Every structure is written in structure tokens, then in C-alpha cells.
Amino acid sequence: MKDRNISLAVIRRLPKYHRYLKELLDNDIKRISSKELSKIIGFTASQIRQDLNNFGGFGQQGYGYNVEDLYNEIGKILGLTRNYNTVIVGAGNLGQALANYSSFDRLGFNLKGMFDINPKIIGLTINDVKVIDMDSFETFVNDNNVEIVYICTNRDGAQDVADRIQKTNIKAIWNFAPIDLKVREDIIVENVHLIDNLLTLSYFLKE
Amino acid sequence: MKDRNISLAVIRRLPKYHRYLKELLDNDIKRISSKELSKIIGFTASQIRQDLNNFGGFGQQGYGYNVEDLYNEIGKILGLTRNYNTVIVGAGNLGQALANYSSFDRLGFNLKGMFDINPKIIGLTINDVKVIDMDSFETFVNDNNVEIVYICTNRDGAQDVADRIQKTNIKAIWNFAPIDLKVREDIIVENVHLIDNLLTLSYFLKE
Numbered sequence: 001m002k003d004r005n006i007s008l009a010v011i012r013r014l015p016k017y018h019r020y021l022k023e024l025l026d027n028d029i030k031r032i033s034s035k036e037l038s039k040i041i042g043f044t045a046s047q048i049r050q051d052l053n054n055f056g057g058f059g060q061q062g063y064g065y066n067v068e069d070l071y072n073e074i075g076k077i078l079g080l081t082r083n084y085n086t087v088i089v090g091a092g093n094l095g096q097a098l099a100n101y102s103s104f105d106r107l108g109f110n111l112k113g114m115f116d117i118n119p120k121i122i123g124l125t126i127n128d129v130k131v132i133d134m135d136s137f138e139t140f141v142n143d144n145n146v147e148i149v150y151i152c153t154n155r156d157g158a159q160d161v162a163d164r165i166q167k168t169n170i171k172a173i174w175n176f177a178p179i180d181l182k183v184r185e186d187i188i189v190e191n192v193h194l195i196d197n198l199l200t201l202s203y204f205l206k207e
Numbered sequence: 208m209k210d211r212n213i214s215l216a217v218i219r220r221l222p223k224y225h226r227y228l229k230e231l232l233d234n235d236i237k238r239i240s241s242k243e244l245s246k247i248i249g250f251t252a253s254q255i256r257q258d259l260n261n262f263g264g265f266g267q268q269g270y271g272y273n274v275e276d277l278y279n280e281i282g283k284i285l286g287l288t289r290n291y292n293t294v295i296v297g298a299g300n301l302g303q304a305l306a307n308y309s310s311f312d313r314l315g316f317n318l319k320g321m322f323d324i325n326p327k328i329i330g331l332t333i334n335d336v337k338v339i340d341m342d343s344f345e346t347f348v349n350d351n352n353v354e355i356v357y358i359c360t361n362r363d364g365a366q367d368v369a370d371r372i373q374k375t376n377i378k379a380i381w382n383f384a385p386i387d388l389k390v391r392e393d394i395i396v397e398n399v400h401l402i403d404n405l406l407t408l409s410y411f412l413k414e
Contacts, residue, residue, distance in 0.1 A: 011407060011410055012403070012407055014406070014410070015400070015402060015403035015404075015406035015407060016400075016403060018406065019385070019400075019402065019403070042387070077410065078406045078409055078410050078413075079406075079409035079410055079412055079413030080406070080409065084409060084412070092304065092307075093300045093301070093303045093304035093307060094300070094301070094304035096300040097299065097300035097301035097304055098401075100299075100300060101401070103385065103402055104402070104405065107402070107405075107406070109405065109409075147412065148408065148412070171412055172408055172411070172412050174404070174405060174408055178226070178310065180249070188408060188411045188412055190404055190405070190407055190408040190411075192399065192401070192404055193222070193223075193226075194305075194308070194399070195222060195226065195310055195311070195314070196219070196222035196223060196226070197222075197381070197397055197399055198311065198314075198316065198381060198397070199221070199222035199225065199285045199286075199287070199314070200218060200219055200221075200222060200397055201355065201379055201381055201395060201397040202285055202286035202287065202291060202316075203218055203221070203284065203285050203286055204379070204395045204397075205286055205291070205354065205355070205378055205379050205395055206285075206286030
């Protein structure tokens with residue numbers, strides 16, 4: 001598959017394609033043209049053709065795309081052909097919200113444990129997953145082949161968690177704390193910086 | 208201020224500048240060159256100069272930027288010179304997590320109420336804010352000059368909330384539900400699509 005050197009902008013659009021194709025599949029739609037897809041997804045038809053061409057192009061001139069094939073191919077590109085073991089650090093409201101998202105599990109992100117330092121929270125069970133003392137973090141993640149950590153601590157605790165992650169086999173961090181973590185280059189970090197997002201909204205509101 | 212026709216990419220970087228400048232201010236740093244700023248923020252020095260030039264340019268050749276002035280100017284551009292009344296719809300874990308973020312309040316986003324349809328949640332008080340029955344939504348938001356709604360419902364409830372929003376004076380939606388809402392063009396929508404974000408992470412993990 002020639003999915004090297006693809007721009008970040010294209011990659012960031014792929015999950016949206018994946019989401020819309022799932023909806024089409026659920027509605028039993030088997031074929032779709034770039035023009036029809038454009039109407040529901042909001043990208044232009046030419047953008048869609050260009051995006052999908054990056055990956056070899058799955059459309060047939062005049063016939064449109066086979067929805068299921070395209071969904072599966074994009075899933076493959078996004079790494080959804082296997083499961084990922086995950087843990088959450090910080091079992092407060094946000095951590096609990098993420099633990100309750102059933103879609104993550106459906107897509108193959110299997111939550112193995114949650115961690116906290118608060119004795120009042122340790123021992124709780126959220127959506128069948130136990131909240132464990134942070135003391136056992138390194139042992140647990142290595143024993144359970146955990147690859148992704150969702151950091152849901154506050155700002156002050158996050159870098160500390162990142163430092164501990166670097167002593168384990170963990171490969172990726174999904175960071176919700178309002179800080180840019182300092183980690184080794186081979187660890188993948190994806191940030192959800194809520195304040196940055198909210199300030200973009202106030203920018204447009206002001207305009 | 209000549210902040211028209213600025214690319215979305217630049218606008219999306221501004222909150223990050225704002226966040227880092229706040230840190231510098233908190234550490235009592237008064238001046239910073241684009242080169243020094245580059246080291247801590249991760250953008251190149253020339254990118255920084257180019258970004259800030261979009262807004263008239265606040266740097267003085269050889270002297271660097273005045274941190275406080277730059278922080279205030281970017282705050283102005285981001286619409287932070289006044290307060291915004293907000294409400295949360297969906298007072299589950301995610302809604303409660305957002306209600307507990309003190310930074311939103313500090314930046315001028317004042318949470319006036321939370322709404323839910325679940326009788327077990329209605330009447331609760333989260334961080335001094337009452338959870339109200341969704342029945343009173345329209346009256347409440349108009350009476351309290353609410354401008355921004357954070358939608359924290361599940362997928363199925365979100366469009367319904369968006370439809371009701373369009374009958375009020377609300378101007379902006381911060382949407383956390385995994386769906387692209389259909390709303391009038393004059394309503395600003397900023398999405399936090401968690402699954403899209405997670406799938407970007409698995410893409411890189413696969414690579």
C-alpha cells in the first residue's frame with residue numbers, strides 16, 4: 001500500500017471518512033459516488049477523489065466506491081486491523097467518561113485498567129474496569145502489553161506520568177492534560193487541548 | 208487590527224502561543240525573542256515571526272517580544288476581552304468534567320447552568336452549578352444571555368439539542384458528540400471528535 005508521505009491533513013480527514021462510511025454501511029448503502037459522498041461529508045468531490053487516490057484509489061470511474069471495501073481499506077490504513085490494549089491514568093470525571101465510551105472498544109481499543117493516586121477512587125470499578133493504585137503502573141502495563149495510555153490527570157500530574165511511561169513498553173499517549181509533554185521521539189503523542197479548542201471558538205464568536 | 212483573511216492554521220496556533228506566554232508571565236519573564244520562543248513552543252522562529260506579523264507584528268528587531276503585551280494582544284484576537292455565558296447540555300461524566308475545569312472560568316467562560324433529561328441527575332449541583340431539566344432550556348438560555356453551549360450528550364441526542372439551540376439566541380456550539388451537527392450557517396460549531404483523534408493515533412502507531 002503506498003501510504004507513505006501522506007500529508008497530515010489527509011490523515012486527519014481519514015477518520016471522518018471512516019465514520020461516514022460506517023453510517024452508510026449501517027444504512028445498507030453499498031455504492032457511493034464521490035459526488036454523493038461530498039454532499040454528506042462536506043468535502044468537495046474532487047478533494048475526496050484526491051484524498052482517496054493517495055491510497056491507491058478505490059473508485060471505479062462511473063461506478064463510484066464500494067462502501068464496504070472503502071470502509072475496510074480506510075480501517076486498515078488507520079491501523080484498525082488489530083486490537084490495542086489501553087489504560088487510563090486519572091480516574092476522575094474525564095477518565096470515567098472515556099472508560100464509558102463503548103465506541104473505543106468496538107474499534108479495538110480495549111481498556112485494561114485505570115489508574116489513580118486518590119485512595120477514595122482506587123478500588124472502584126468503572127464499566128467493568130478496576131481503578132488501580134498508580135504504584136503498580138509500570139508492572140501492570142508491561143504485564144498486560146498495554147500500548148496506549150490516555151492521560152486524564154490535571155496539568156501538574158501529567159509530565160510525571162509521561163516520565164513513568166518512558167520506562168515501560170508503552171508506545172503512544174493520548175493526552176488530555178493542558179500541557180505539551182516532553183517525551184522521547186519514538187513515543188507518539190496525540191493531544192486533546194480543550195482550551196485551545198475553546199479559544200478557537202471564541203475567536204470566531206468575536207469575528 | 209488587520210486580523211481578516213488569516214488562515215485557519217494560524218488561528219489554530221494562537222491558543223498555543225497564548226498558553227505558553229501565560230507560562231512565561233507566571234515565571235516573570237518579560238521579554239522573549241522568536242528564537243527563544245521557538246525552543247519552548249516547538250514552532251520555528253521564522254514561523255513565529257510570520258504568524259505574529261499577521262496581526263501587525265509586536266516584536267522589535269533585536270529586542271524580542273514584550274511577553275505581557277503579546278499575551279494581551281493575542282488574548283484580544285482570541286476574543287478574551289469579555290466574558291461569555293455558557294451552559295452544558297448532558298451532565299454525565301464528560302459534562303461534569305467540563306464543569307470542573309477551572310481554567311474556562313479564569314479565561315472568561317462563565318458556566319451558568321447544566322442541563323439533562325435524566326431525573327436522577329437533575330437537581331444535582333456540580334461545582335456550584337445546578338443541573339436543570341432540559342424542559343427549561345430555551346427560557347433559561349435566553350434569560351441568562353447564554354452564547355455558547357457545550358454539547359456533552361451521546362450521539363443520538365446531539366442533533367436534537369442543536370435543533371433546539373437554533374430557536375434561541377445562542378451563537379456557538381462546542382460539540383463533543385461523535386456527529387457533525389446540521390445547523391444554520393451563522394451558528395459557530397467547534398467539534399471535539401474524540402474518535403477521529405484516537406484513530407489518528409492508531410494510524411501513527413501502525414506506521
